[in-house]
Amino acid sequence: MVERTDWEAKARGILRAEMARQNVSYLQLVERLESIGVTEDERNLRNKVSRGKFTAAFMLQCLSALGSRDLRLG
Numbered sequence: 001m002v003e004r005t006d007w008e009a010k011a012r013g014i015l016r017a018e019m020a021r022q023n024v025s026y027l028q029l030v031e032r033l034e035s036i037g038v039t040e041d042e043r044n045l046r047n048k049v050s051r052g053k054f055t056a057a058f059m060l061q062c063l064s065a066l067g068s069r070d071l072r073l074g
Contacts, residue, residue: 005052007052010052010073011052011054011059012049012050012052014059014071014073015062016049018066018068018071019066022067026045026049027042029045029066030042032066033045033061033062033065035065036064038061
């Protein structure tokens with residue numbers, strides 16, 4: 001079993017925290033991603049976020065779809 005790195009855990013935490021802050025479910029995020037031209041299914045999205053293994057571009061797409069304008073890293 002591969003262990004999650006600290007950076008992957010941080011990326012996962014940031015994205016999940018932003019979803020929780022805005023009360024957005026995975027299905028709702030899939031729909032929001034679709035509205036900006038990003039095709040993703042709910043199961044795949046859950047897996048990506050759970051693993052914390054996704055590109056910076058994907059994270060920016062998610063944050064944009066969530067309407068995030070500010071991000072706290074600390």
